[in-house]
Amino acid sequence: MSKDKFVFIEQTGEENEAIRPSLTYWQDAWRRLKKNKLSMMGIVVVILIVLFGTIGPNFTDFSYxxxxxxxxxxxxxxxxxxxxGRYFHVSNDYNVFLVAEDGTLIERLVLDPMKRDMINKVYTYQLGEEDVILDFSYNLLPNKMGYDYNFTLELDGEVAQYPAMTKLNKLFPFGTDSLGRDLLTRVMYGARISLLVAFVATIVxxxxxxxxxxISGYEGGRVDNIMMRIVDIINSIPLVLYVILLMVWFRGGGLTNIIIALSSVYWVSMARLVRGQMLSLKEQEFVLAARVMGVSKGKIIFRHLIPNAMGPIIVSIAMMIPSAVFTESFLSFIGLGxxxxxxSWGTLANNALSGLTTYPYQLFFPALAIAFTMLAFNFIGDGLRDALDPRLRKG
Structure with missing residues (x-):
């Protein structure tokens, strides 16, 4: 055909910008991952939790x-x-505190043992030379069925029955536990331990x-059968029970022991996943070409097969981390952490059980940290699955 039948259009700057540049596999995956709002939110939450556990304790006045x-x-x-003109807070265990108007704790009032009426539930506290009277006798009235915390507070003849205001605790933003330890600091250190155990166990x-x-998938045959039967034996025992038995064998908990226990069994699901990928990839033409060229088995596995299976592997890693966090928290919850x-977060949840109805906040914060961490990693895993799977590409 003659060139005279074609009309060539000159490319302008705007048309050149409209042409999308060529992207590598990982650049394209990152481009599609950024479109997933839940995954990006999960990444931000994970970064904040890591900073919360690593840098956060440096900004508190207390240790764990x-x-x-x-x-x-x-x-x-x-x-x-x-x-x-002064403000007082009465805790659920009969302690009275002098508090600044902005919620800063000033001091705890001393209970006068000589003026404590246990029968009528009237307690007298010392504020300098003044007496602050806490009267619970309202709970002894005949029409009061059950126990509550209704009371009156009296100072120099002035009586307060209802709180004037509610303020955030400036000194302990997350409150304190039964031993007076700062829950905010302990949740921060719990993030360190829980995430450290999860990341180390996942990497191992x-x-x-x-x-x-x-090795199992590439070798196949008898080698594959023997290696997979070992996996079946390990997998036949419930994972949590196996970890508990290992922790008992280690004679108690401890950070190192729990990492070893998790690392010894969590690789089973990864091995099954990678074996399936190897069985599929080893039949591809590039593997046959490498074998014809005399490339060793080790190089074929580590330079050709594993890099081509990194997509499902990365997704599996993202899903294993929240599972490891939950398992570590559960082991700490039952006393093996x-x-x-x-x-850790599990230990904090266990400590909060004894006073759950009276002090629910002691369980709320570690449970919230566990929930946020697991949701964030699950969102990241879902986004990575969509971004790294070529069959799910939508442009």
């Missing part, structure tokens, strides 16, 4: 083991009663599972 018995079982919000499982599954006074 500091005990201030005078301030035990304080909630994150304080109900303030106003008397003579990654190497064991990938290598084991790659880190030793006191160190605390």
């Amino acid at each position: 083991s500091d005990q201030i018995n005078a301030y035990k079982n304080l909630p994150p919000t304080l109900k303030l009663y106003e008397l003579d 499982n990654l190497f064991i599972g990938v290598v084991y599954g790659s 880190v030793s006191a006074p160190m605390a």
